[in-house]
Amino acid sequence: DAKTTQPNSMESNEEEPVHLPCNHSTISGTDYIHWYRQLPSQGPEYVIHGLTSNVNNRMASLAIAEDRKSSTLILHRATLRDAAVYYCILLPSGYSTLTFGKGTMLLVSP
């Protein structure tokens, strides 16, 4: 299984952009890149996913490197509510079961 590597933690100030990196050097051509986050005392929440092209939605943007060996989740203006653990997950084609790693704990300061 292709694996992902994320920093253990990152810090940000409120109202500033946040770039959360994820390395997946062994990704295969048909693996989808999914991002979920887990706020304190809650279940995980879907954020965004993509295959090759950059993706935007109301929550975030996903920038995927041209060689697909890394990706970056971008929160354009961090709020206190964005403090959570962010998980980068690869899903092979034909597979929908999520395999969570340790993720990145994002701390947001006022």
Place this chain on the structure above:
Amino acid sequence: ETGVTQTPRHLVMGMTNKKSLKCEQHLGHNAMYWYKQSAKKPLELMFVYSLEERVENNSVPSRFSPECPNSSHLFLHLHTLQPEDSALYLCASSQRPAGDSTDTQYFGPGTRLTVL
């Protein structure tokens, strides 16, 4: 609110007790999942149901028994648990049958289980 509810939210049980966790999704989804989140360990998949049939059983001990009576409900029956089974048990659902890597999962708030 994600459209996935779990009851109870907290449960304390002895090792000889039998209890059940309930999950209900109000989204019309076709796949449902049980995950376990232990302290200091990543979330791990336990079971997957797709169109009411179990399609994945991730080497879970037999003291955990899932049941999916219809597409909206999922149960996890517990018996003779061990203290190390104390964890947050999370239910999730996804719209399409399991196996679609473009689909997304919606999680419930979880049941915090403590085994004494």
